[in-house]
Amino acid sequence: MSAPNRKSASTAANKPAAVNKTEDKLARLGLRSDMDLVLHLPLRYEDETQVVPMREAAFMGGQTVQVEGVVSACDVQFRPRRQLVVTISDDTGVVVLRFLNFYGSQTRQMAEGNRVRARGELRHGFLGAEMVHPTYKMVLEGAPLPDVLTPVYPSGEGLPQSYLRKAIASALARVDWRDTLAPALLAGLDLMPFEAAVRLLHNPPPETDESALADRSHPAWVRMKFDELLAQQLSLKRAQVARRAKGAAPLPLIGALSQAFQRQLPFQLTTAQQRVLQEIRTDLLANFPMQRLLQGDVGSGKTVVAALAAAQAIDSGFQAVLMAPTEILADQHFRKIAGWMEPLGVRVAWLTGSLKKKDKSEAQARIESGAAQLVIGTHALIQDAVQFARLGLVIVDEQHRFGVGQRLTLRNKGLATASALDPTVIVPHQLMMSATPIPRTLAMTYYADLEVSVIDQLPPGRTPIVTRVIDQSRRDEVVERVHAAALEGRQVYWVCPLIEESETLQLQTATDTHAALSAALPDLRVGLVHGRLKQLDKQAVMDAFTRAEVDVLVATTVIEVGVDVPNASLMVIEHAERFGLSQLHQLRGRVGRGSAASVCLLLYQSPLGQIARERLRTMRETTDGFEIARRDLQIRGPGEFLGARQSGQAMLRFADLETDQWLVERARSVALDLLRDDPATVELHLARWLGAREEFLKV
Structure with missing residues (x-):
């Protein structure tokens, strides 16, 4: 099936349902035209250009290798759990392929005597060298090997890599390859031609520096990042000119x-x-x-x-x-x-x-x-x-x-x-x-x-907030601290990330926490507010907390912004490792609004991942929102700062604002020159990179 081009609604209506369904899946990835597909660049690559003899592979434990052999045994085993175990061999040795999840058709596919080419991480198991859930294909003897690295693309549910590779290969044969940058400009900026850069990224030869591809420092990636930044700067600068050309009613009266x-x-x-x-x-x-x-x-x-x-x-x-x-x-x-x-x-x-x-x-x-x-x-x-x-x-x-x-x-x-x-x-x-x-x-x-x-200045009277990071195993100590604070007349927030129990995230929920705290603190008034309460019920609880008729407010992140209770001076955030830095900073800002010294306790569940550890360390070290934002940008990138994800389109897919700032400056300079001297190139470049999405950069 070829990759989709933009079609009229009537043409789409005449297509088979399966085709429309596949195009819907592509559209969810933002892939609506041939150029969208061409600019859907790989996340990483797999080297399928060589087969390693099994005797050599046996000494490569922990490495990803590709082997090829004939099936000598194919069995469904039931201990310690149901699994498909396939033994393949070549002239030099044997490798076992183990599939813990498999289809019945695979047992027929891997019948004895058939030839398999498998790629995966080699480990040493009970039966010798083995691979668990390798990628594989059935081949004939002497089947040629690829002569380029195999791309692995960002995908979605129901879009196999094989389909994406075919769709992108088809699109590569159809698009307009005209370069939007003149040869003299390319030479001056030391940039690769557009077509050469794109084709290399989709099909890099085996001798390509894989580390440069992985960290996106390869000249082909530099060209992509420059073009993307140039499109953004062109769009924003053009929007600025267009906005100033529009009228607005002056609002002169400070009356x-x-x-x-x-x-x-x-x-x-x-x-x-x-x-x-x-x-x-x-x-x-x-x-x-x-x-x-x-x-x-x-x-x-x-x-x-x-x-x-x-x-x-x-x-x-x-x-x-x-x-x-x-x-x-x-x-x-x-x-x-x-x-x-x-x-x-x-x-x-x-x-x-x-x-x-x-x-x-x-x-x-x-x-x-x-x-x-x-x-x-x-x-x-x-x-x-x-x-x-x-x-x-x-x-x-x-x-x-x-x-x-x-x-x-x-x-x-x-x-x-x-x-x-x-x-x-x-x-x-x-x-x-x-x-x-x-x-x-x-x-x-x-x-x-x-x-x-x-x-960049807080009003006088705001008290500094002390932040502590505490393991979930010390939860009882935190409950005691909540009790002591409430007895001193101070109010407490206790924030939870979920409303109901989830099978995938075993987190303490707001409803469970409310019940547990009510039982543990019978002499205190414990309230509960979450997003699924009716608005009147939610407001009644918030009003009671504002009037100090509730001592401890158990809540989900509905209290992230907009709640101002000066008497609340203790914030407990449950499973803080599940929140982003921006949310944690916003939640912490609910306390410290009165004269009492305020404390924020971040409860976390061990073990912590690297990103969660960085977030919690940042919260402990600083209350400066700009420093937190700077570190947040390093950790997760720019998307959520801007509401970009909610538009359905990522605003920058390839450039990194921390490492590519030098390219931003160059793109800004070139954008100004093109807008002044070459409007035709501006149109061509924006059509290639933004298409119908340019409007989303203007707000």
């Missing part, structure tokens, strides 16, 4: 509302808050749309800055909207911001998925008529039924928790034309907020189209 709001705040803005507020206010004066990322560590005071930006939009006669990823966080914003604004006469609407149908309809009507000046809610805001009268400012909190498509949808709610005489598209200003600080290298690369503001 009565803004002034009254700031006067009635019970605290002074920090120097950092004042600086970023001025940056935002200056952007809102422009006649092209602001696109600014507001970064700040947990508790740095981003919410009040966003509220002051919303006040400027309302002063200027426009609506503002704030979207948060969870109802708990949205509710926290609503209570805080409405508490500030409603006494000043601002009409605030609340819209989430859990609202009753009648309440939802009433909220939508207020939004559409313009009666609601400020709208706060969750994903419900991006539903088709929600229309705004005069949307001037979009605020997205915890922006990395939304897919880029969702952020685009909300921004597009405010699209309008200037007038019948002026066809300029009016786009709302956009402010994105994140408590997950973005390392500088990441911001330079991914946010070339964004201005970035950083609140």
Whole structure:
């Protein structure tokens, strides 16, 4: 079956169901065109270019080798468990192939006298040299060996390597191989030609430096990484130009509302808050749309800055909207911001998925008529039924928790034309907020189209948080510490990663932990909150905790953001090795909000893997969100910082921002030259590398 090309819907409808099903599986990997397949590069390689005689293989224990021989015995054995044991031999010796999981057809396939070529790790077993679950193929005597390394591609369920190899080989014969970079530019940058680099990566000859292929330092990989970074920089720079060509309604009035709001705040803005507020206010004066990322560590005071930006939009006669990823966080914003604004006469609407149908309809009507000046809610805001009268400012909190498509949808709610005489598209200003600080290298690369503001100062009165890492075997000591803290009048969070028992992850669940703590601490009030509770029940528990009517709150990560209880000064995180650094940092930020010394206890289950050990060490060593973000980038890469995975497309597949920063600088320089001098090459390069995905880089 040949690889899929882009077809019309009618053509696809006429295909056999099996073909459409296979194409659906390819599409889930982002493989929709021939060029997608050509740029689906191998994860690693297997050397099937030589067969090792079995006598030599016997001395290669622990190494991966390929042998070939005739089946001399094929038996299903039942001790110590059911398994297929196949003995093959050549002129020099014998190797046993052992399959613990097998199909009945394999016993017929490996009948005595048939010839097998097998590749796997050789070990010394009870019967001599053996391989457990090797890859194998049935061959005829004298069958030729490959003359290139065999690629192993990223795959998905139901997509065998054999199909991917055939589909990619077919696509290689059909694509347009024109190089998007001129020969003089290639020479100046010391880059391989595009076709030569791609063909080598799919079919490297045996003499290719395998270590350079593995660590992606080979010149062919360098060309791929450069082209990918160039496409990204071209797209972002072009998006920046396009955004500045669009219209936006200037929001010039820092009027009565803004002034009254700031006067009635019970605290002074920090120097950092004042600086970023001025940056935002200056952007809102422009006649092209602001696109600014507001970064700040947990508790740095981003919410009040966003509220002051919303006040400027309302002063200027426009609506503002704030979207948060969870109802708990949205509710926290609503209570805080409405508490500030409603006494000043601002009409605030609340819209989430859990609202009753009648309440939802009433909220939508207020939004559409313009009666609601400020709208706060969750994903419900991006539903088709929600229309705004005069949307001037979009605020997205915890922006990395939304897919880029969702952020685009909300921004597009405010699209309008200037007038019948002026066809300029009016786009709302956009402010994105994140408590997950973005390392500088990441911001330079991914946010070339964004201005970035950083609140790099915490408000006075925030107490330092001491972090301890504790083995699960000392759980009883932790329970005693919880008891002592509660008796002193302090409140406690106990966070668990799962709601119900899982067969694959034997973790202590929230419901089990709630029952166990209730039994162990009968004199304390233990509450439980998780994502599957009804919103009203969830809110009732959170309100009780806020009023200090609950001593210990057992919760899943629904409390990761948006919960502000100054009296809570002890955080226990169960199975901390299962959480990412960003989540651990966010959870820890729920304490340390009052005057009491605060502690975060990270309970872990031994043994720890290398990545988990690095995460926990980082949490113990620092509370600096930017340092944590830098280490997180090293550990897991950039995807989750940006919400990229939620768009269904990885934004960088090949380049590594830690090791390839030198290439980013070169790509940025070439992008500027091409945009100025060679628009045709820009189009060709973007079509090759991004296709229809370019829009996802613009938010």
